[in-house]
Amino acid sequence: MKNKEMETTYTIPVGPIHPALKEPIRLDLKVDGEEIIDVDVAMGQVHRGIEWLGMNRNNPIQNIYLAERVCGICNICHPFAYIMAVEQAAGITPPERAEYIRVVIAEMERIHSHLLWAGVAAHEIGFDSVFYLVWRVREKIMDLIEYVTGNRVTKAMFQIGGVRRDITEEQFPQIRKTLDYYKTIFKQLKTVFLDDRTIRMRTKNVGVLKTEDALKLLACGPTGRASGVTKDVRQDQAYGAYADLDIKAITPDIITGTIVGDVYDRIIVRLLEVKQSIEIIERCLDEMPPGATLIEPKMAKLLKTLKTAEGKGVGRAEAPRGEVIHYVRLEAGRETLATWKIRAPTYLNLMSIPTILKGGQIADVPIVFASIDPCMSCTNRAVVIDRKTNKKSIMTYEKLHQLSVEKTRRLSNGLVE
Amino acid sequence: MDWSSNSYSLTITAIIGGSIVLALLGAFFGLLYRGIDRKLAAHMQGRIGPPIIQPFRDIRKLLAKESIIPDDGLSWLFQACPFIGLVVSILLLTYIPVFGQGALLEGYGDLILILYLLFIPSLALVIGGFASGSPFATVGAQREMVIMMSYEFPLAVAIIAIAWRISYVTDINPFIFSTVAQYPIWNQVGPMGVVGSLALLFTLLVVTPGEVAKVPFDIAEAETEIAGGLLVEYSGRNLALFYLADTIRAFAMVSLVVALFFPYNLSPLIGIGATAPTVIVDSLFFLLKVFLVMFISVILIRTAMARFKISQASYIYIMAMTLIGLVGLILIHVDMIV
C-alpha cells in the first residue's frame, strides 16, 4: 500500500511496553505505509544479571533455582542443561531412573509450552476464542505437572546428580489418563489450527524463512525445523533418556509434503511435537528402570565434591523453542562457579527476525514475531551493568521516543493536508 | 400520537422531547445489547463472561475517571470528536424507524441521508485519532479510513437495489422508510428475486461488523497490533462518549438492517387494536429482530473468525461484497422481467 504522492517512511517504535509483545523488547520498524522496509532489534530490557549472581553469590546448587527462573515458561530446559554441564565438569553421572524422570518432566513442559504458544499466537491474530479454548485444554497438563512435581510453574525437580523427587508407580495411571485425554483432543486441535480458513489466511506464506537463510542464521528449534533444518538436540546428541528412545526431528513435510518455512509450517511443527511428546512420555513410563534417583543424597557431601572439582562442562538441551546451552567452568577451592555462560534459543532465532519481517506488513509483525515463540527473559540474562548515577544519560531513551513521535506527527500533518 | 402518518407538522418541543427519549432508549438498548454480546461470546468461548449490565458499569466507571488530554495533540479537536460521534449516532436513530414505529423525523430524511450519517461517526473517530498525536493512533486512523471507504460500496449497492425495486411498484420516493415499510422487499419479488434479496441481506450482514468495528474487521482498534489503535490516547469521559457512541451506532446500524429487510409488525397479525399494547408489542418484536440480526452478524462472526489484515478486509469489501451485491441487484431485476 504505497503512498503514491509522497515517499514517507517513519519508524514505528514497537515496544518495550506493547500489548503484542508479552515481554519488553524493542523493534524499530522502518515502514513505508503498511509495508516494512527495515527492522532493528534492540534487547537488554529484561536483563537481571543471572550469570553475575551465579559467579559471585550462589554456590552451584543454589544456581539450579536461579537457572530455573531464567524463563518462566521453559524452566526445565535451563536447569537440565546447567546440571548436565556441572556433571560433565565435576565428573558425576546421574542414575538411570533419574535420566528417565528428567525426560518425562521435560516433555511435559514441552506440551504445556507449545499449547501456551498456540493460544498466544491465536490471540495475536485476534482469534480470542481459540486462545481461551487452547488455554483451557492446557490447564489439564498444568494439573498433571502440579500432581507430579508439586508446583504449576517453577518445579524445583532437578538436582546435580539426579532428581529430587521420584515418580512412583501409583502416579503412572493418572499420567496415562491425562495423556489419553490429550490424544483424543489432539484431532480437534489439528482441525482448529490447520484447517481454519482465517488462520490459514493470516499465516500461509507469511514470515517465510528459507532453508538457506535458516542454515546461515543458525535458526534452531521449531523455527529452524519449519524451514527444513533438522537440528534437534534430542535426536543428535545422546543426553538424558532420549538416547534410548530414538527421536526423529519433526519437519512440516510430514503433513503438507513440502517445506515452505512460513508461520503455518511453524504451527504444524509445534502441534506434531506435542503429539511426539505424548508418545515419548508413554515410552518413558513403560521402560522406566528401577533404582535410586540421586547419586549423592547428602547435600553437604555433594557441595564438597563440587568445591574440590576442577574442569569445564557444556550442557545442551532441546528446549521447546530450540537448543539451550550452558557452559560451566569450576575452579578448585572456589565456592561459586568460575564461569557460567547461558544462551537461550531465542538468542539465535532473533537473528532471523529482520530477514523474516522485511517486506511484510505492520499487521503481520505480532503474528510473525510470535511465530518464533520469543522468550525475552531467556535472551537477556547476560551480564549488563548500567551507570547508576548518570541522570542525563537516561534521558536519551526519552529523546529517542520523542524524536520518533515528533517525526510521525510532522509526517502525519503532511499527510493530512 | 401516531408517528407514521407522513403529513403531520412537528412542533419543536415534540422533536426535542422525542430525540431525548430516543437518545436514552438508544443508549440503554445499545449498552444492553453490548452486554448480551459479551456474555454470549464468552459462553461460546467456554467462559462465564461478565454480567449483562457490565457495559453500564464500564460507562459509569469511565465517567468517574480523570480524562487526560495529550499536550502534543490538537486538544480542542481531540475533545470535540467524541461529542460529534455521539451526537451523530443519536441523529442516526431519529431517522431510522425504531421500536416498530415510524422514524421520529419521518418526512425529513431518507436512506441517502442515512448513508452519509453512517459515515460521520467513523470520521469523528479518524479525526480524533489524528488529533491525539500518537504514532499508533495515526496508523489506526489510516486503517479506519481504508475500512470506511471500502464498506461504502456494498452498503450503497444494497440500499439502491432495494429502492430501485420498490420504485417500480409505487411512484412515491422509494428512499423513505415508510414506503419501504409499505412494500417489503420479500413480497414484491418472485423466487429469483428472493435469492437476489438474500444476497443483499448477506452483504449487509457482512458490512455490519465492518461498520461496528468488531472482529474480524476491528483492525482500527486492533488491541494487539497497535495498542488500541485509534482510541489509544482517549481516557475517562472522552472514552466513555466514544464507547457510548459506538454502542448506539451499532444499535442504529442493526435497526437499519431490520428496517430494510424485516419491516413487519406483529400487532396487525394478532389483531390488537388499541394503540398502547400495539406500541409495546411492536417494540418487543422489533427488539427481538434486532437481537437476531446482531447475533448472526456480530456475535457469531466475532467468535468464529480471526481478525483480517487491512489488505484482506478492504479486498473482501471492495471486490467480494460489491460483487455479491451487484449479483443480488441483477437477480431482483431479472425476476421482474421474467
Add this chain to the structure above:
Amino acid sequence: MSLSAIKRALWIYHINTGSCNGCDIEILAALTPRYDLERFGMMLVGSPRHADVLLVTGPVAKQMAPRLKRVYEQTPDPKVVIVVGSCGLEGGVFYESYNLVGPVDQIIPVDVYVPGCPPRPEAIIEAVAKAWVKLEKAEQQVV
C-alpha cells in the same frame, strides 16, 4: 461519582518490567475459562490510558524503570497498582543483582502485593478482591 463504580469494572493493563514470564503466564491463565477474571468485569486493555489496574510483574530492570514511571503517570486516576510475584516485592531470587532498580514500591506507590514465585491464578484473583477492599476504604475517606 463514587469510587465503587470503579471496582465493578476494572480494566487491567499488564507491565512486564523484566519478569521471567512465570507471573505473566499465570496472569493470562487467570483470564482463561477455568479462572475467568472477566466474570468480575475485568478486561485486559491495550493502552495505559484505558487502564484502572496496573499489574506490574518482574524486578524492575534498569532500562525499564523510567518506562514504568512514565506508564504510571500516563494512567488516569483513580488507579490501583498490584505487584504480582515476589520479584516485584523484594527482587525475589534476583534480589542482589546489580541491574535491578529495586522492588516496585521504590518506583511507584503500590497498593496490593501478591507474593509467590509465581503466585497461583487464585492468588491473583484474591489480590483483585483486596484491591476492591482498598478502593472501598479509600471511598469512605473520600465521602
Add this chain to the structure above:
Amino acid sequence: MEILSPEEIVESFKAALGSSFIDSKIYQREVAVKKNLFQAIWIYVKRDAFRQAVDLISKLQEYPHLSIISSSDLGDSVELIYHFAIYYGHHLKGLSLGLCLSLPKNDLKIPTITDLIPGAIFTERETQEMMGVEVVGIPDDRRLFLPEDFPEGVYPWRKDETGPEDMLKVLPGHSCHSDSFASCHSEPFASCHSEGEKRPKNLAQDNPELVSGEESHTAQDRLREESQEPGEKK
C-alpha cells in the same frame, strides 16, 4: 560428508594445523540404559590458526552450528571458547566441539568468522561489548545488550580493573558495602551482611515527590528495617 570419530577428528586437526595445534581433550560418557555415548571434544589452538580451524570445522559439516562464544577472564589472559555442534541431523552422531583460544590481556584481538558463519554476528557483538575483545572486521559493531549510554572502557565480564565494580548497586535494604565489593564477595558471603547496613541512594529517593507518602509504602520500609538480621537467603 562422512562421519568421523572423535579421535579421527583430532588427528585431522593435528595434521592440518601442525605447530599451532596445542592440545585436545575428548570427553565420553555412557548415557542411560542403552549406554549410548555422549561425546565432547575440546581443541586448544593458537590464534594464528584460528580461521583455518574454523574452515576445517565447516568441512566436517557444511553449515556447522555455532552455539555460542564463551569467554572467561583468567587474570593475565582471556580464554575464548567457540562452542560448535557438528553432525546435527544424524541420529545420535552429534558431538559438541569446543575450539579454545587464549588471548593475552594486552592484545585482545580475534578475526571475525561472520563470512564463514553469518549467524555468528550476535555472539561476536556480545563478546566484543562484554569482554573487550576486539573482533577484527566485524560487519556491525554496535552494542547488543548494553544501552548506548554505557561508558566506554568498562567491560562487565572482566574481573580486573576494567570490571564493573564501581557501578554495582545492590538492592536497597539488602546491601553490603559496594566499595569493599571484591573483598566482601570472596570470603564466605554470609558474614559480609552482618555489618551495619549502608543504604545506597535509589531512584525513589532521587525524586521523593513521585513516591507520595502512601501509607502502604512507609509500612513496607518499616517492615524491611526490622528484618535486617544477617542476610537470610532463600
